[in-house]
Amino acid sequence: MTTTECSVDVQAFIDEQAFSPFQWTILVLCFLVVAADGFDTAAVGFIAPSLVQQWGVARASLGPVMSAALVGLGIGALAAGPCADRIGRKTVLVLSVFFFGVWSLAAARASSIESLTVLRFFTGLGLGAAMPNAVTLMSEYAPARIRAVAVNAMFCGFSCGLAIGGVTSAWLIPHFGWPSVLVAGGVGPIALTVLLILLLPESVQFLAIHKQADQRIARILQRIAPQSRFDGCRFVAVDARAGFVGSTSDTVNAGGASNANEPGSRPMRSQWALAVVLSSRYRFGTLMLWLAYFMGLLIYYLLTNWLPTLFKDTGFSGEKAALMTSLFPLGGVLGNLCVGWIMDRFAGHRVVAMTYVLVGVLVLLVGQGVGHQIWLGTLIFLTGTVATSAVTSMSALAASFYPTRARATGVAWMLGIGRIGGVAGALVGAMLMGFGWQFGAVFSLLAVPAIIAASGVYLMTRRRQAGEPSAVEAGAAIVAE
Structure with a gap:
């Protein structure tokens, strides 16, 4: 960088640099947040047998406890996104991690089903707020050429948790x-909160759009590229997807001219992020993202909750049913990295759509492979790999779809709406079991939501204003340059 006055597009600068140790630190911290999220989300499942034995309650009475955190997750995600787009990704992420840590400690002192249910709901609020902000922050610090694989690698923390x-x-x-x-x-999340405060930066795109100090942005960018100098520079966040340039000095239009004094112009912080997500430019894509994520989680949670029962009804022993079920999540980490890598090289929405098509094909094949255990085990492993990576990659896709000023809200609302699909998956499984549906019929039926999800993702960029590039197409163009 020269010492003369200059203008720096923060995202273009990040895209041009190698993935630095500083960005690796951000990836590790976000990975740990998601791992803590995974641990706490599943905590009740780990302690359920002990609760039944110690408190002398029926298994059915644990239903509210099991679902309380999921309800909190959805509400927390819906609320946290707009907050993060107004006050900052780091601020909301730190508060949410501390929040679910404190409420998890409080839940350890619960003495009844009712009190544990309430405390798990509050824990879920923090869990739901943490995930979308980790996704958003990671996506804004990853160069465009590896953004999807970086976000998907971060999501591997959930399986590790x-x-x-x-x-x-x-x-x-x-x-x-x-x-x-x-x-x-x-204790883990509370300790992690200290590391986040000390080591995690705020998003430089957020700082540029919300007119934060140039010196703060310069210090962060120099940690990515220590050899760079930014004396006298002003920083902007150019976003071709939104057709605007946000800067640290004023709000400017896509051509770079100041519009701070134009009638009706407003700083970016005054614009409600949810209004952007639901605006005519993004509404159709938003609805398609919600539909696809809903269907993806319906498939994932139906299989996660009901695979042991389905296998036992087919004639497998309890031990073999558990073994077969354990194959489902094993390939998630590898699948996440592979699909993320492919998304960074081709149009992301088409890659995810094809992944959902593969889910549909595999569930149909599983329905026909009950009599061959090795073949069935292989198909279950592949189905879990593809289904997990399809659902996980939706977050990277959503992060690439929305502009900076509404990204946290867009990701958070997709995750929040999708949680309804997770609850629906468990309920649909129970309904099908009640109807007496067998293994093959249940798996064959799951091809329907898989194809609906694939269609939604594929069509998400179809409706846009004439002459505008879609979000994912703009991202693909950046990678290709």
């Missing part, structure tokens, strides 16, 4: 009782 939770619970509960699992799920 689940695995760590299972191993930790198996040791903690016999030695210290079920409250120790919730204590671990509280």
Whole structure:
């Protein structure tokens, strides 16, 4: 950089740099947030058998406890996105991680089903607020050429959190009782909060659009590229998807001319992010994202909750049913990285759409493979790999679809609406079991939501103003340059 006056597009600058140790730090911190999220989300499942034994309650009475965190997750996501687009990604992320840590500690002291349900709901609020902000922050610090794979790699933390939770619970509960699992799920996030405060930066795109100090942005960018100098520079956040340039000095139009004094012009912070997400430019794509994510989670949670029952009804022993079910999540990490890598090289929405098509094909094949255990096990593994990566990649796709000033809201609302699909998956599974549907019929039916999800993702960019590039097409163009 020269020492003369200059204008720096912060996203273009990040796109031009190698992935630095500073960005690796951000990836690790966001990975840890998602891992803590995974641990705490599944905590009740780990302690449920102990609750039944110690409190002498029926398994059915744990239903409200199980669903309380999911309800909180949805509400937390819906509320956190607009807040993050107004006051900052880091601020909301730090508060949400601290929040769910504190409420997890409080839940460890619960003495009844009712109190545990309430405390798990509050824990879920923090969990729901953390995830979309981790996605948004990571997407805004990753160069365009590796953005999808970086976000998907961060999401691998969720599977790791689940695995760590299972191993930790198996040791903690016999030695210290079920409250120790919730204590671990509280102490970890609170300790992580300190690291986030000390090491995690605010999004430079957010700072540029909301007219924060140039010196603060310069210090952050120099941690990405220490050799760069920004003396006398002003920073802007150019977003071709939104057709505007946000800057640290004023709000300017796409051509770069100041519009701060034009009638009716407003700083970006005065614009409600949700209004952008639901505006005519983004509304159709938003609805398609919601539809696809809803259907994806319906498939994922139906299989996660009901695979053991389906296998046992088919004639498998309890041990073999558990073994077959364990194959479902094993390929998630590899699938996330592979699909993310492909998304960074081709149009992301088409890659995700094709992934959902593969889900549809695989569930149909699984329905026909009950009699061949090796073949069935292979198909279950592949189905889990593809289904997990399809759902996970939706967050990277949403982050690429929305402009900076509404990105956290767009991602958060997709995650929040999608949680309804997760609840619906469990309920639909129960309904199908009640109707007496068998293994093959249930899997064949799941091809329908898979194809609906694929269609939604594929069509999300079809309606836009004449002459405008779609969000994902603009992102693909950046990668190709």
